Amino acid sequence: MSKPHPKPVIAIIDWAQAPLSEPQSLIEREVIGDAAEVQYHLCHSDADFNAEVCAAQALIVWHNTPVTATGIARLSDCRAIIRNGVGFDSVDVQAARARGIAVCNVPDYGTEEVADHAIALALAQCRQLFPLDAEAKQLRWTIRVGPNLRRLRGLTFGIVGLGRIGTATALRAKALGFRVCFYDPYLANGADKAIGVERVGTLEELLRASDVLSVHCPLNAETRHLIAARELALLKPSAFIVNTARGGIIAKEPLLAALRAGALAGAGLDVVENEPLQTAAEAATPNLIVTCHAAFCSVESKIEMRRNSARIARTAVLGERLYNVVN
């Protein structure tokens, strides 16, 4: 009698330093059913991939675990690496492609959360929530109408990258009374007409016009340090900058220096270059709000993300046609 064929394996790779999922992987098991054996592994990086991970047919990888060319070279039978989230800058997509491994992302789970979060960071700055909260908790009650406390209506909200999240943010900002502009060199003409916002032709134009600048493009070779010292200097000193995309898009040192010098009114960052913040001095930067790369999180979005990534992994092990392939 021939030996029964072993079940394919789907390995879920969670970040050992701060796990985002749960070892039982109940949501994934429900979606994957009998199609594969589901394993849960805690790793700091792909150097921690053990023999079971290296032999798996599909990996679901949470966002802080880098998957490099070295790790990819150790995968012996992998059909797909599924990045549990939208950004896939943590995976060496070229190395995966060279080995015939598809990299898929999960773009359809947290668009609303990230847009809500960008708006929350913008509002916290424009309405000075944190300084007012600190005042009240000192058991004082003085309202200092400093120059950073602004009326939203009429301020210009500038968006870098009018994709899914950029569009959702634009619609929210518009409803709040901002004048909304965007810069996105890859969108077809008419994107501005579709949602009733203004398009500008260059990043420089957007920087000069914005009272709030909100970043929503992906991180890649072109956008790393898209906003560095020269670009920050083009912003008005009264401007606020919001980043819910990826830390590496804004150079951290010149940004913190601009805040310390008062050359910028404030920053609301969900993501920072080289996460997390590294020193107490960085954390003490004036007019800085930082939120631990949590923009995508909500009870609802995490369930949706886990279901969607499990569906793609199931497709991969069944040999069906993959979707959301980014390489």
Ligand code: NAI
């Ligand atoms: P998307 O792919 O729908 O939109 C990205 C837009 O950026 C596209 O329209 C593209 O044309 C534009 N773009 C590309 N290069 C550009 C450049 N050089 N200048 C200006 N625009 C440029 O992606 P989506 O779903 O809107 O997500 C955007 C990013 O948000 C993701 O790549 C990810 O890094 C980040 N993200 C962050 C999360 C968080 O928790 N903080 C959660 C989810 C996504």
